[in-house]
Amino acid sequence: MSKQFPYLSSPIKIGNIQLRNRVVFSAHLTNFAERNLPGERHAYYYGERAKGGAGLIITEELSVHPSDHAYEKLVDAFSAEALPGYRMITGMVHQYGARIFAQLNHNGNQGTGLYNQLAVWGASPVADPLFCEVPKEIDQVEIDELIRFYAKSALLAQEGGFDGVEFQGSHSSLLRQFLSPYTNRRRDGYGGSAEGRIRLLREVGQAVREAVGPDFCLGIRLSGEEFVDQGLTLNDVVDIARSIEGMDLFNYLNTSVGIATHALYLVEGPMCLPPAYAVYMSSAIKQAVKLPVITVGRIKDPHQGEQVLRQGHADLVGMVRAQISDAYFARKSFNGQEELIRGCLSCNQDCIGRVGLNQTIGCVQNPAVGKEKIWGQGMVKPAPRTKQVYVIGGGPAGMQAALAAAQRGHRVSLFEKDHELGGQVRFASRLPYRSEFGDHIRNLLNELKTVPVQVYLGHEIRSEEVAEKSPDAVIVATGSLPQALPVPGCDQKNVLTVLQLLTQDVPLGEKVLIVDQLGFYQATGVAEMLADQGKKVEILSSSLYVGQGLGRTLDLDLWYQRARKKQIVLTPNVSFLGVDGDTVKGIHNYSGQQLLWEHIDHVVLAVPHRANDAFYFSLKGKVRELYRIGDCVAPRRLDAAVSEGFKTGSAL
Numbered sequence: 001m002s003k004q005f006p007y008l009s010s011p012i013k014i015g016n017i018q019l020r021n022r023v024v025f026s027a028h029l030t031n032f033a034e035r036n037l038p039g040e041r042h043a044y045y046y047g048e049r050a051k052g053g054a055g056l057i058i059t060e061e062l063s064v065h066p067s068d069h070a071y072e073k074l075v076d077a078f079s080a081e082a083l084p085g086y087r088m089i090t091g092m093v094h095q096y097g098a099r100i101f102a103q104l105n106h107n108g109n110q111g112t113g114l115y116n117q118l119a120v121w122g123a124s125p126v127a128d129p130l131f132c133e134v135p136k137e138i139d140q141v142e143i144d145e146l147i148r149f150y151a152k153s154a155l156l157a158q159e160g161g162f163d164g165v166e167f168q169g170s171h172s173s174l175l176r177q178f179l180s181p182y183t184n185r186r187r188d189g190y191g192g193s194a195e196g197r198i199r200l201l202r203e204v205g206q207a208v209r210e211a212v213g214p215d216f217c218l219g220i221r222l223s224g225e226e227f228v229d230q231g232l233t234l235n236d237v238v239d240i241a242r243s244i245e246g247m248d249l250f251n252y253l254n255t256s257v258g259i260a261t262h263a264l265y266l267v268e269g270p271m272c273l274p275p276a277y278a279v280y281m282s283s284a285i286k287q288a289v290k291l292p293v294i295t296v297g298r299i300k301d302p303h304q305g306e307q308v309l310r311q312g313h314a315d316l317v318g319m320v321r322a323q324i325s326d327a328y329f330a331r332k333s334f335n336g337q338e339e340l341i342r343g344c345l346s347c348n349q350d351c352i353g354r355v356g357l358n359q360t361i362g363c364v365q366n367p368a369v370g371k372e373k374i375w376g377q378g379m380v381k382p383a384p385r386t387k388q389v390y391v392i393g394g395g396p397a398g399m400q401a402a403l404a405a406a407q408r409g410h411r412v413s414l415f416e417k418d419h420e421l422g423g424q425v426r427f428a429s430r431l432p433y434r435s436e437f438g439d440h441i442r443n444l445l446n447e448l449k450t451v452p453v454q455v456y457l458g459h460e461i462r463s464e465e466v467a468e469k470s471p472d473a474v475i476v477a478t479g480s481l482p483q484a485l486p487v488p489g490c491d492q493k494n495v496l497t498v499l500q501l502l503t504q505d506v507p508l509g510e511k512v513l514i515v516d517q518l519g520f521y522q523a524t525g526v527a528e529m530l531a532d533q534g535k536k537v538e539i540l541s542s543s544l545y546v547g548q549g550l551g552r553t554l555d556l557d558l559w560y561q562r563a564r565k566k567q568i569v570l571t572p573n574v575s576f577l578g579v580d581g582d583t584v585k586g587i588h589n590y591s592g593q594q595l596l597w598e599h600i601d602h603v604v605l606a607v608p609h610r611a612n613d614a615f616y617f618s619l620k621g622k623v624r625e626l627y628r629i630g631d632c633v634a635p636r637r638l639d640a641a642v643s644e645g646f647k648t649g650s651a652l
């Protein structure tokens, strides 16, 4: 047990299963499935977190019935073909001392008939607000089949070596749709009253318990509150939790928040929500039942987890993104290496952001996600020969490259012309509600302290000097600079870029127009910052709506709510034509109408950058090995900088 985190590190028994600690890697889809089956990639992914010290792992949702094909890579839990994959996963996880449950689910109306060309199933014909497909109200024959398929899927999970199963009865599930008066309008024995609405869950629970026997662990995940009219309130869910305990079928209760297809930002809270924002829900449930309760929701460092347990709000802590970002979160927490945890930023860019785009899960900070077999801990071997490596540029790409090269045993010198490391991430984290983005630099700085990298700050090394010193390898990570826009007036004194605004002390006038050609935080963050300073702010965007990229990171809803309060004017579908004095010209993308904005004090350009690659080209042919990484290749986001830094540094 860890002295610093005695609650989080203490063992606990769930049913007959002993867990070594209370850190849970709760369910989250990975899109690793091939032919809708689990496989080796899952095994290495979960295995790495088991090796990293997690107490309990719960798989991504596995679908119990062919009528549920909510997205392309959903795993079929009802198929015996899943067994080889299951055995690989459970074998790998058990080998490292963790326990693993399979999450079973049917998404009900929170899905689509696009894949299986069937009507989606629902408690009642109530369309989901995201998918907008009116479901078929399932009849008794289908209910009986669903119950049989739950039992069959649970039995297969047991055969596959899992220690238990968890029903998703939370943010995206048919079981919750039956529990909730918002989606269950039935008049038969499965609706009409709280007792009727819980009947399906009871019958599924009974069938599964009968199939798997008394010793297999059985849990259910509930949304603490639905946050919709006529939906389940926390009081309702506390009553449901009591009824579930009374069934004497389940061994634990897991929790989540809201309805995924209504307000996903409540399920995977972005950094503008407070840490541990959902703990009050598990707390209320825990006060009402004796079953162990798992909490969740932006709990990303061991102190937060410890506090939640010490204060009695839950028995176990779900920390999902914290362990995506650093698979060794638990082990580092309990071994006194807490400062070496690559703490999650709650940026949602590559975990939920990629999965939402039907890509495999990733992490902006952890290039090994989904590639544990080749890049997991211990997979990158020490270099056969020590090289002298120069890294030019100390942004995230350069820092990560220096770290990876030094970890392979090379002698590394890192040159940065500024007096601080961190590159443009430092400026991005100055925007409102974006400060945690800067934690990435703190994480890298802590890790750099563990390797003998020579860091030269305020040192703008010349390419001739590098060529003269003749290191074995040079990695250029000199980043990017704003592009000059080919439109009139951009060289006027009252026009500046986001980077200039954030790095120079430029006093702005009262009326500011932001021209957004990126659709990300550059414009929305600056707009908020200026509105907070009392400016009148308008954003012009050529996109269909302002802040398009914020949908991917689940920041869109909350940013729009704040923008409205701060009276930021949003003008989409307009292309910027130029500036003439204090007048800005634009054109509506579809109608072709010419538009003018007059009496504008300052124009701020959120426009694409260009690679700052002059240094790289000046060294070409002059050193033995020359590489360039990150924005210096092409301006992109943090994930590209970090993964190219890692790949290049660890391949030397």
Ligand SMILES: Cc1cc2nc3c(=O)[nH]c(=O)nc-3n(C[C@H](O)[C@H](O)[C@H](O)COP(=O)(O)O)c2cc1C
Residues within 6 Å of the ligand: 026, 027, 028, 029, 030, 060, 061, 103, 168, 170, 221, 256, 267, 268, 269, 296, 297, 298, 299, 318, 319, 320, 321, 322, 351, 352, 355, 361
């Ligand atoms: C990419 C991603 C996919 C998820 N998929 C599931 C899922 O299949 N089943 C589920 O119950 N929760 C799912 N969740 C929700 C997580 O279990 C968890 O509640 C959420 O990430 C908040 O916890 P955190 O702040 O510790 O990350 C998913 C979360 C993420 C980030």
Ligand code: SF4
Residues within 6 Å of the ligand: 321, 322, 324, 325, 343, 344, 345, 346, 347, 348, 349, 350, 351, 352, 362, 363, 364, 365, 366
């Ligand atoms: S992409 Fe961002 S939110 Fe997701 S796990 Fe990585 S750091 Fe955390």
